[in-house]
Amino acid sequence: MMGAIGTFFRKRIVIMVPYAWLTVFFLIPFFIVLRISLSTSEIAMPPYSPVFSMADGWAGWMEKFNLLSFDNFVWLTGDPLYFEAYFSSVKIALISTLLTLLVAYPIAYGMAKAPGTVRPTLLMLVILPFWTSFLIRVYAWIAILKPEGLLNELLMGIGVIHEPLIILNTTYAVYIGIVYSYLPFMVLPLYSALEKMDGTLIEAAEDLGCTPVGAFWKVTFPLSIPGVIAGCMLVFIPAVGEFVIPDLLGGSETLMIGRTLWNEFNANHDWPVASAVAIVLLAILIIPIVFFQHLQAKSAE
Amino acid sequence: MKSLGSIRRSFAPWSDPNSIPYISIRNVTKKFGDFVAVDNLSLDIYNREFFALLGASGCGKSTLLRMLAGFEQPTSGEIVLDGQNMAGTPPYRRPVNMMFQSYALFPHMTVEKNIAFGLKQDGMPANEIAERVKQMLKLVKLEKFAARKPNQLSGGQRQRVALARAVAKRPKVLLLDEPLGALDKKLREETQFELMDLQQELGLTFVIVTHDQEEAMTMADRIAVMNAGKVIQVATPPEIYEAPNSRFVADFIGDVNIFDGKVTAVTGEFVDIEAEGGVKLRMVSSEPPAVGQNAAAVIRPEKIRVTGEKPAGRANALEGEIWDIGYLGDMTVFRVKLDGGKIVKASSLNAVRAAEDPLTYDQKVWVSFDENAGVVLKD
Ligand SMILES: Nc1ncnc2c1ncn2[C@@H]1O[C@H](COP(=O)(O)OP(=O)(O)O)[C@@H](O)[C@H]1O
Ligand SMILES: [Mg+2]
Numbered sequence: 001m002m003g004a005i006g007t008f009f010r011k012r013i014v015i016m017v018p019y020a021w022l023t024v025f026f027l028i029p030f031f032i033v034l035r036i037s038l039s040t041s042e043i044a045m046p047p048y049s050p051v052f053s054m055a056d057g058w059a060g061w062m063e064k065f066n067l068l069s070f071d072n073f074v075w076l077t078g079d080p081l082y083f084e085a086y087f088s089s090v091k092i093a094l095i096s097t098l099l100t101l102l103v104a105y106p107i108a109y110g111m112a113k114a115p116g117t118v119r120p121t122l123l124m125l126v127i128l129p130f131w132t133s134f135l136i137r138v139y140a141w142i143a144i145l146k147p148e149g150l151l152n153e154l155l156m157g158i159g160v161i162h163e164p165l166i167i168l169n170t171t172y173a174v175y176i177g178i179v180y181s182y183l184p185f186m187v188l189p190l191y192s193a194l195e196k197m198d199g200t201l202i203e204a205a206e207d208l209g210c211t212p213v214g215a216f217w218k219v220t221f222p223l224s225i226p227g228v229i230a231g232c233m234l235v236f237i238p239a240v241g242e243f244v245i246p247d248l249l250g251g252s253e254t255l256m257i258g259r260t261l262w263n264e265f266n267a268n269h270d271w272p273v274a275s276a277v278a279i280v281l282l283a284i285l286i287i288p289i290v291f292f293q294h295l296q297a298k299s300a301e
Numbered sequence: 302m303k304s305l306g307s308i309r310r311s312f313a314p315w316s317d318p319n320s321i322p323y324i325s326i327r328n329v330t331k332k333f334g335d336f337v338a339v340d341n342l343s344l345d346i347y348n349r350e351f352f353a354l355l356g357a358s359g360c361g362k363s364t365l366l367r368m369l370a371g372f373e374q375p376t377s378g379e380i381v382l383d384g385q386n387m388a389g390t391p392p393y394r395r396p397v398n399m400m401f402q403s404y405a406l407f408p409h410m411t412v413e414k415n416i417a418f419g420l421k422q423d424g425m426p427a428n429e430i431a432e433r434v435k436q437m438l439k440l441v442k443l444e445k446f447a448a449r450k451p452n453q454l455s456g457g458q459r460q461r462v463a464l465a466r467a468v469a470k471r472p473k474v475l476l477l478d479e480p481l482g483a484l485d486k487k488l489r490e491e492t493q494f495e496l497m498d499l500q501q502e503l504g505l506t507f508v509i510v511t512h513d514q515e516e517a518m519t520m521a522d523r524i525a526v527m528n529a530g531k532v533i534q535v536a537t538p539p540e541i542y543e544a545p546n547s548r549f550v551a552d553f554i555g556d557v558n559i560f561d562g563k564v565t566a567v568t569g570e571f572v573d574i575e576a577e578g579g580v581k582l583r584m585v586s587s588e589p590p591a592v593g594q595n596a597a598a599v600i601r602p603e604k605i606r607v608t609g610e611k612p613a614g615r616a617n618a619l620e621g622e623i624w625d626i627g628y629l630g631d632m633t634v635f636r637v638k639l640d641g642g643k644i645v646k647a648s649s650l651n652a653v654r655a656a657e658d659p660l661t662y663d664q665k666v667w668v669s670f671d672e673n674a675g676v677v678l679k680d
Contacts, residue, residue, distance in 0.1 A: 198403070198405065200401050200403055200405040201405050201407060201408075203370075203372055203392070203399075203401070203405065204399075204401060204405035204406075204407070205407075205418070206372075206391070206392040206393045207370060207372075207392050207393070207397075207398055207399045208393075208398065208418050208419030208422055208466070208470065209393050209419050209422030209423055209470070210393055210422055211391075211393055214422070218418075219407060222409050223408070223409055
């Protein structure tokens with residue numbers, strides 16, 4: 001009897017671990033941010049009100065609850081800047097995700113087809129950039145892309161161009177930065193999907209009349225879709241809220257929500273609006289997550 | 302051996318000097334690095350033949366089959382199919398289809414889509430594809446499973462989907478790599494006969510790879526016994542069994558007694574051999590070896606009788622004692638230790654109830670067989 005109860009609780013505890021994690025590191029911070037987004041900006045510390053405190057007691061809390069309002073969200077809809085920033089972020093993230101996929105797929109495919117002895121080395125090379133700081137790697141791109149940088153020097157040296165290309169401080173530089181920075185997150189899930197694929201399936205397709213290219217599109221690619229979905233999520237979601245890359249590589253015309261949020265928070269000291277921006281961003285991201293999860297569940301079936 | 306092959310029709314194009322082989326494998330060698338997987342191998346296979354490649358694991362059967370399918374290119378030699386040299390023809394342009402050992406069903410497609418796959422590649426009109434798929438599903442009795450994915454099927458059902466997919470395109474030749482290897486014994490035996498019926502019904506040429514001699518004997522018109530990349534003997538199942546051309550084949554197929562010795566006399570077609578332990582034998586051989594040469598007499602257990610008394614009128618009768626008796630129900634297997642020390646295996650069908658012939662352990666017995674009960678191999 002005791003034993004049965006023991007296993008019951010042990011199983012419960014195992015299930016509890018991820019929920020506890022989610023509660024502590026996602027739900028609680030989420031509600032804190034949500035509460036700030038419903039507050040009013042003040043010139044004080046902290047720079048918003050009401051501030052809930054343990055000393056208020058139940059009645060004080062209820063009173064403060066009534067002070068919360070959706071004004072900040074209404075405010076967001078009033079200024080087209082926010083809408084444009086969201087739209088532009090999603091667009092940049094989508095294009096970057098697609099470009100990353102295009103670059104990563106051949107890499108992952110080549111790795112999966114490589115002899116078993118060299119695969120660990122290739123895998124190491126993919127992960128290698130993580131050994132240096134992300135910030136340093138983005139700064140390195142400034143040195144490469146700037147008008148008198150390595151790329152322009154090279155292209156002018158071999159006579160392809162005569163005037164330096166203006167890449168730095170444009171959206172192109174942001175694409176390059178995102179594709180470069182997030183490439184491993186795309187390569188790894190693609191590689192793991194392609195690597196476990198049975199090579200005789202390709203032979204079977206060719207045996208039944210498919211050219212190698214046909215076999216790729218009818219067999220290899222459909223079977224790698226779980227990897228494609230996972231990789232796209234891993235790139236798209238952080239790319240939408242990306243701040244460092246557009247800030248360092250992008251120009252004034254590169255509008256991304258991460259920068260807008262940073263401005264609200266640090267320049268305007270408007271925590272409630274910054275929080276509202278973050279909450280809406282989260283809502284926007286939840287849509288593709290749920291959609292992809294649905295796709296994945298369907299393909300796993 | 303329970304089965305002596307399928308003598309189901311008088312079909313023997315290989316013995317007709319005028320018939321043209323459908324598949325000609327000529328001096329084909331395949332090397333992987335320094336390793337020779339297929340060694341200067343030549344074979345002719347005829348239209349509508351059920352041909353088996355039989356050999357132990359690793360002897361190069363699959364490699365040979367994969368060269369027929371076009372997945373591997375011969376290092377040297379050529380493969381001619383229906384008058385066309387296949388060199389440089391990729392798998393997707395060969396008029397052959399393969400049934401893979403692992404079945405290689407497309408996991409993301411339903412049974413129906415798997416079967417239709419090859420037909421779509423050929424650009425067959427949709428209504429004809431639907432018709433053909435239906436026909437194939439019926440042939441392999443999977444009509445009810447058309448909409449299932451491969452992972453929702455049993456091993457036997459998957460095997461049948463793989464078969465239907467491979468024959469759907471009506472290839473000239475169907476290549477089967479250990480098609481029954483993953484099935485349990487009972488299902489395997491049933492499926493053997495289904496495969497034979499299918500081959501007859503569709504009038505296709507089958508080339509099947511197997512390491513199971515019983516399977517090859519049951520199904521094939523002819524068997525090529527392979528060892529280390531070479532073909533040792535190509536013959537019908539009865540020939541392979543009754544007249545093995547070598548010690549390897551004799552040993553590989555079924556149970557056998559081999560008496561090694563020296564030829565002491567040759568009288569016409571009769572060959573006298575003195576074997577180990579002073580055993581004197583008289584055998585018949587169409588190509589007798591010379592006197593003094595080493596030779597071996599090869600005799601199957603069921604050709605040998607075990608009796609309590611010395612039998613009259615048998616060319617060879619050897620004295621010994623019963624060492625071991627194995628009662629298998631339908632037959633009994635005796636192991637008799639000859640006076641010279643050699644152990645001889647003999648089996649007899651239990652046509653009448655046991656007890657009839659009350660042979661027991663350690664009893665003095667005679668083992669006997671006729672001159673033509675086996676073959677003589679020259680070493
Ligand atoms: N792609 C390959 N590379 C290297 N060696 C191979 C390759 N394919 C087969 N072999 C070797 O060739 C031999 C014959 O293999 P295979 O034809 O598969 O044998 P079987 O089907 O008779 O068991 C084996 O020793 C195997 O290791
Ligand atoms: Mg094999």
